[in-house]
Amino acid sequence: MPGEKELKEKLKEHRLTPQRRHIFALFLENKEKHLSAEDVYRLLQEKDRQVGLATVYRTLDLLVELGLLQKHHFGDGRSRYERVQSSMEHRHHHLVCLKCQGIYEVKEDLLCHLERQIASEHKFEIVDHHLQFFGYCAKCSAKSRQKKKEDNNPQGG
Amino acid sequence: MPGEKELKEKLKEHRLTPQRRHIFALFLENKEKHLSAEDVYRLLQEKDRQVGLATVYRTLDLLVELGLLQKHHFGDGRSRYERVQSSMEHRHHHLVCLKCQGIYEVKEDLLCHLERQIASEHKFEIVDHHLQFFGYCAKCSAKSRQKKKEDNNPQGG
DNA sequence: GTTGTTGCAAAACGTTTGCAGTAAA
DNA sequence: TTTACTGCAAACGTTTTGCAACAAC
Numbered sequence: 446m447p448g449e450k451e452l453k454e455k456l457k458e459h460r461l462t463p464q465r466r467h468i469f470a471l472f473l474e475n476k477e478k479h480l481s482a483e484d485v486y487r488l489l490q491e492k493d494r495q496v497g498l499a500t501v502y503r504t505l506d507l508l509v510e511l512g513l514l515q516k517h518h519f520g521d522g523r524s525r526y527e528r529v530q531s532s533m534e535h536r537h538h539h540l541v542c543l544k545c546q547g548i549y550e551v552k553e554d555l556l557c558h559l560e561r562q563i564a565s566e567h568k569f570e571i572v573d574h575h576l577q578f579f580g581y582c583a584k585c586s587a588k589s590r591q592k593k594k595e596d597n598n599p600q601g602g
Numbered sequence: 603m604p605g606e607k608e609l610k611e612k613l614k615e616h617r618l619t620p621q622r623r624h625i626f627a628l629f630l631e632n633k634e635k636h637l638s639a640e641d642v643y644r645l646l647q648e649k650d651r652q653v654g655l656a657t658v659y660r661t662l663d664l665l666v667e668l669g670l671l672q673k674h675h676f677g678d679g680r681s682r683y684e685r686v687q688s689s690m691e692h693r694h695h696h697l698v699c700l701k702c703q704g705i706y707e708v709k710e711d712l713l714c715h716l717e718r719q720i721a722s723e724h725k726f727e728i729v730d731h732h733l734q735f736f737g738y739c740a741k742c743s744a745k746s747r748q749k750k751k752e753d754n755n756p757q758g759g
Numbered sequence: 760g761t762t763g764t765t766g767c768a769a770a771a772c773g774t775t776t777g778c779a780g781t782a783a784a
Numbered sequence: 785t786t787t788a789c790t791g792c793a794a795a796c797g798t799t800t801t802g803c804a805a806c807a808a809c
Contacts, residue, residue: 460783460788482773497791502774518675522799523773540726551720560735563708568740569697575736578720580728617763617808639799654766659799679774680798 448473455511467494468504472514472528479517479525479539479548517575521546538576544585551578605630612668624651625661629671629685636674636682636705674732678703695733701742708735 452469453461467489472480480488486501496504505526508514517525519541525548536556540549556574564571580586609626610618624646629637637645643658653661662683665671674682676698682705693713697706713731721728737743 458788462783462789464790499775499792500790503789516677518677520673520675520681524677538720540720540724540728542726543729549724549726551724556733563695563697563735564737567697567706567708568743569699569706569735569737570739570743571697571735571737572700573736574734576733577731578717578726578728579730579732580721580726582727583725586725586727615763619764619808621765640797656767656800657765660764 452513455513459507464496464500465504465507467496468501469508469513472508472526476528476530477550479519479527481523481525483523485526519548519577538578540578540580540582542582542585543579544581547582549582609670612670616664616668621653621657622661622664624649624653625658626665626670629665629683633685633687634707636676636684638680638682640680642683672730676705676734693731695735697735697737697739699739699742700736701738704739706739 448469449466452466456465459465468485471485471488482498482501482505485505486496486498489496489501505514505516505524509516509526513529514526515529517527517539519525519539538551540551541547542549556576560571560574563569605626606623609623613622625642628642628645635641639655639658639662642662643653643655646653646658662671662673662681666673666683670686671683672686674684674696676682676696695708697708698704699706713733717728717731720726
C-alpha cells in the first residue's frame with residue numbers, strides 16, 4: 446500500500462492495526478475529498494472493510510494528532526477530514542456552496558504575508574488557518590438567476 | 603430600545619415578539635461577543651428575561667436569515683452568533699487560541715482583492731467568507747514557551 | 760379570529776466513553 | 785505476555801421537532 450511507510454513512521458509508539466491502515470488508505474484514495482466520520486464508516490463498509498464507528502472517530506482524532514489529516518468545520522454539523530499533502534501544498538482554501546453543499550478547493554495560498562502581519566500586530570502565534578468562502582457555485586448560481594427571472598415574470602416572459 | 607426599528611423592519615411578515623426583542627437586544631449589548639445558544643439562554647435567564655431554549659435556537663436561525671446575525675463555527679462543537687455591523691465594518695477575521703479557546707478579532711479585511719480574483723477564476727459567486735487563524739494567544743504562547751524550557755531542563759535551570 | 764410563535768418534552772444527531780474481549784508488539 | 789486497541793452499547797451535549805397553549809397582528 447502506498448503511504449503505508451508514512452503511516453508506520455508517524456504512528457511511532459502507537460500500533461499499526463488493520464483498522465488504522467484501512468482508514469488511512471481511504472484518505473489516500475480520496476485525496477481531494479472531505480470525508481466525515483460517517484462517510485468513512487460507510488465507505489469502508491461498502492468495501493467489506495468494516496470498522497466500528499467509535500474506532501473511526503478515535504482513529505480520525507489520532508491521524509489529525511499525527512499530522513496526517515486535517516479537520517475542517519464547514520458548518521453542516523459534522524466534522525470533515527482531509528489528507529494533508531506535503532507542507533508545501535497543504536495551504537489551500539475552500540469554496541462552500543450554500544445551495545448544493547458542494548466543496549471546491551482553491552489551490553493558491555495568498556495569506557502568508559497577511560499571516561505574518563497579523564501575527565506581529567496581534568502578538569498571536571499562528572499555526573494554521575482556515576479560509577472559507579461561502580456563496581454559490583456556477584451551477585447553482587445559474588439556477589438561482591433563472592429562478593429570479595421566473596419570480597419577476599411569473600407568467601413566463 | 604436602540605436597534606428596535608431595524609429589527610421591526612427586517613422582520614417584515616414575521617411577528618415582533620418580546621422573545622425576539624430580548625434576544626436581539628442581547629446582541630446589541632454584546633457587539634464584540636460570540637455567543638452560543640446556551641450563552642443566550644443563560645444570559646437572558648440571569649436578566650429575568652427567560653426564553654425557552656428551543657425559541658432561542660429558532661430565533662437565532664431567523665436573525666441569521668434576516669441578516670442581523672452571523673453564524674460561526676469555531677470547532678468547539680457549538681455554533682456561535684455575532685451581531686453583523688454595517689456592511690462596511692462587517693468583514694473581520696478571528697484568531698482562535700487552541701489553548702484557552704479565546705477568540706480575538708482582527709478588524710482589517712484584506713481579502714476583497716483575493717475574493718474578486720477567486721470569484722472570477724472559479725466562477726463562484728461569493729457572498730461571505732470566514733477566515734480563522736488558529737494558534738496561541740500572547741498569554742498561552744508565553745506559558746507554552748515557559749513549559750518547553752522546563753521540559754528541557756527538568757531539574758530547573 | 761387567524762395564523763405565527765412559544766415552551767415543553769421527546770427525539771434526533773454527531774460524538775465520546777466505559778468496558779470486556781481481542782490482538783499487536 | 786503485556787498493553788494498546790477494538791466494538792458494542794450506553795451516555796453525552798447540541799440542536800431539532802411535534803404539539804397544545806398562547807399571543808401578535
